[in-house]
Amino acid sequence: MIRVSDGKIGAREFFAILYAMMAIRITNSTPNLLLDAGLTAAWAMPLLSAAFLFGPLLLLLPLLKKYNAGLLGLLDTLTGNTVGRLITFAMFVAIFSSTSLNSRNYADIVTTMYYSETSVLLILVVLILGASFYIAHRGLEAIGRTALLVVPVFLLTSVLLVIGVAEQLNILYVFPIAGSGPVELVKNSAAYSAFYGDIILVAILYAHVRTHNAFRKAAIWGLWVPAVKMAVFLAVYVMMFDYPAVMNIAFPYHHLTRMAMLGSLANHVEALFLALWFVGAALHFGIYLYLSAYLLGKVVNYKQFEHLILPLAGTAVVLGMIPDNHLQGELWRMLLLEVSSGMFLLLPVLLWTLDRFRKKAKQ
């Protein structure tokens, strides 16, 4: 009936979803990983990582168009049912474990930086089982629309935050320009490219995006805008705290918001940024829960995958409580990142090769 209610999402909503999935990484302990690897040149790493993934993405796009099916459909056609299901399961493991690890990370940030006397469990429960579960439960359309409503606000406040600290920045701190050296940078960028692996993974939603063109546009913007945002913020961290002090700061984003001054009067505005950040976090995990449920539903052939969201949210909370502290989770996170980086980089290549192979076989 009404055009807008066809259950599909448009380019802007899809872009907003991608932004909410990726750009928020700059606020957790991701910068610490990047700064450790890139030193003063850490800002170049998000751009390099995005460039690494851009190739596979460009390989994937024509395939999606050709078969007019989502990533899972492609897997099914090109690799066969069993292998396809295995890869789907691998993707589920990657995304779901990162959901629970990251959610713990976020809860740790809150308890470390703001609410030192609140239990991690409480924050995890209200975040994952409360808001994120609710957002995921409202379905993909609602997620897309909510994201589109809040993402412009996030973009705006990011700019405001940079302006708020601009006076305290020293541009010379980003030198030496190559940081840990070009080879190190490229190597680590490849290893950490899973930060943007989501861009390959969301191809599973291909069938839910209105047109191929919308998907292509949103995917390309959705890869580069978060990458540029991360690059800018990493540079700002270095310019603000200077190397090597910046390496010792656990959550630079939250220190940055503490230092930000909006005018001369409002100089303690971090709680406002905390609120905005948490809206973003709720949305972020809402999307991840939805995607996890979607993938798991495909793996076990359960059509009404929405019912899986609640059990998955509960499991994420339980898994999130396993590490004793966030530094322990960090090691697992690094391992996960490196493994899934390989997967997301190679998967499109694999699919593309199989597609070539099929064509030849036909001839």
Added chain:
Amino acid sequence: MSDFLKRLFSGNSAEDKSSLGKVPDDPFSERLDDNVKQLEELFLYPTNDTLKVRALNIPSINRSAKVLFIAGAADTDMINDHIIRPLLASQPAEEGNEPSVDGIKDNILTVSGSETIADFREAVRRLINGNTVILIDGEKTAIAADTAGFETRSVAEPTREIVIKGPNHAFVEAVDVNKSLIRRQLKDHRLVSETVSVGNESPQNVSVLYLDNIADKALVRNVKDRLEKVDKDAILTLAALEELIEERPYSLFPSTMTTERPDRASSFLLEGHVVLLMDNSPDALIAPITFWSLFHTAEDQFLRWAYGNFARIMRLIALFIALLVPAAYLAVITFHPEMIPTDLLLAIAGTRERVPFPSLLELLLLEITFEILREAGVRVPTPLGTTIGIVGALILGQAAVQANLVSPLLVVVIAITGLSNFALPEVGLSVMVRILRFGFLIAAHLLGFVGIALAFAALLAYAASIKSFGVPFFSPLSPHFPSSRDLFMRPVLRKQQLRPQSMSPQEDQRAEPEGGGGS
């Protein structure tokens, strides 16, 4: 008694699924007395003195006849002047050349609309609609003359949607007047007015207005389907209908809205919305609606571009203040004291030292008092209105602080919140915000800004997911659709060419200039 009549009131093309169905559709007999007796029984005469019967002798045919009408529904002056007087004054005709019933109807009566009818059911239906039925002895048909004359109020000024600049008509309780008010704004032959009758026992006609060339056919069908599905014995006003046709009666978010301004209704029509009118309701029901319909006022479009947008910015700020300020205050002083400048912080801490309640209770106490004050202000008779102001300002503001019941800053917080709430134009939005405010208070009490953020995220997800008659609540902003961007801000009128595509209008571009305010 007139209530009873209005309840019986039924339109011209009503279906016979109502109480009328119980009236036997027997044809009239030739005997005048039998017919009258039967009708008197149907109207429970003599217990019910509604049915008036005037017996007379028509000279032209030299037969007795009876004129029947319903007191209150029919216009007695009109009956005197245009029915009884012509009948009595008709010249005796020559033998064999007596006029037939049709002849009387066409050549003697001087009322503009009259028809012949042949059965009781039709007679009853005509009578309760204010028609006069003339039964003539020896005839199996009767004449029904249109003499409807319900009491109506003259067109008045709007009371809820007041503008400083712009037209000042408001809908009244008569549907015909309302329709003519809309047609006066919207001179378009494609403006369709369909009638659907709702209510099983006492049917009421609901007029469904839409622009045939713009409104989405599926939307119109959807609205009509919902109207037909309404299963109630009687629906008195549009407000009741509103609840019966909407998807989420429990939801805090309205999915329809009412306006008392014909110009606003017309502008909604021009964007492809459907407008429902009903007799006895001095407003129009608009479906579907979006957040923007609730947020905008008619005046935004009447004022110059800059003035109108300034008003909108203020309203947006007011919306956020009304929704979040008490919660933010609570979060700040119980969780995030670093946010307040040190001077203010010490001032609050100093005054709070003597307040015996925790901040939440203090806030709830004053907030609830304010809500009671507002409720009382609406109910209080006008001469006492000023008393409420004095009681509110003096007793609550001054005395509560002096008695150390609340801290002075809190009074300021609640006052700003209340004031902002009054700046919200739509009653649905305003009440929604008032209720949600308490939700945010609880969230802030539990987890400070984190609680507010999570509650806000969930609220946003809910608001973004709901649809009113298939149209998403925040469209065309989210999901994005091409529109004139008349959202938070409005562009200049010349640029408002594109209708919001979220309404799926049949014609995308505006062919004619916009009539007035609206979304």
Added chain:
Amino acid sequence: MTRIGWKLGILLAVLFLAGCGERLELEQQAFVVAIGLDKGEKGNLIKVTFQISNPQVNTSQAAESQTEPPADIVTITAPDLLAAKELAQSSLSRKITFSHLETIIIGEELAKDELFNNVIGSAIIDPEMRREAMMIISKEPAQDFIHANKPTMETRPHKYYAFMEGNWEHTGYVPLSNLNTFYQRTDDELFLAAYASAQSEPEEHEDDDTYLAGEVPQASGDPVQMIGSAILQRGRMVGTLNGEETRFSLLLRRKNLIESMTASFPDPTKEEYRLSVVFSRTENSKIRIDTDRSPAKIDVTVPLKMRINSNLSLQDFTQNKDQQKKLVKSVEERLEKKSDELIEKLQEEYKGEPFVWYAAARKNFWTMKQFEDYGWDRQFAEADVDINFVIEIESFGEQIRPPTLEKDEG
């Protein structure tokens, strides 16, 4: 609706059961506005002095309590700041919070001690500690400093420190030193912290800004003086700079931290008189560092705008181009000479620089490792430094020529 209803119900129940330990009413908290750190008498103990604002003094009429002092000062001896915070709770009824802590005062004795680096390094681990808090080094123990500081105008101490900080931007007597910049420079680079004293030992100097805190000839008023800076290297205090040297070290930085400052110079035309001028810097200084040659070469050009607002010699600078040139040249030379002296002192005594020149030097390197191998601080101690001041006269005040000019000419 009912489906969502019970979920929400469960959620709320969980929330209410779990509760949140964070919530605390304002009146139950003690807002520390300044803390003082001193060396304890025994071992590695430190003395922590908390200055806690009293919300019932000078805040709002409704809360006024005439007889109480504006701040409560408590000193606790404990192994570290966090322990002291907890221990202070034994005498304080309200929970101590640092959320409005803007000033940290450190006694010189502690600042010079080995222990200091550990104390201040561990302080920042407490998330309540804010990185933009001011750091002041006091000549006497911080405890005495806090007790002695009783400004008449600002009854509430936080106001005093806030206004003082605003003042520094105009005088440049004291560097703007917060914890964030301190943690940036904990290595060989020099970090300048504000230097203050509440003990008066007045001296009289010819130059108006060569004083160190406590030496300014002042009679009556608040005993606290803040002028000059303490030099910290590797997280320890190693020396002091007087007001003039502090100003130069701020001027020689790339980014301007001083909005404007007043200084006096001998009049080049009449040596016995002095001339007070107002300097302002609107552009960044240009710093060029050549690290390829050895020793390294550092070129610094400092653009300054000058306003002549007081003219004791009553010379006519406004009309006479030559006089102007002479004045500019003499001021430039004097500034260059003074800064050369300062740099020499730093190179010899401290082998480090407080001018953030290391950031400019980093520009010359490709990777961090190369820069670290280069060893900037070692190189600085031997570097050739060439400093140029470029001065423009912006205005001559509101008189076209000195009032007694005609009489003077005869």
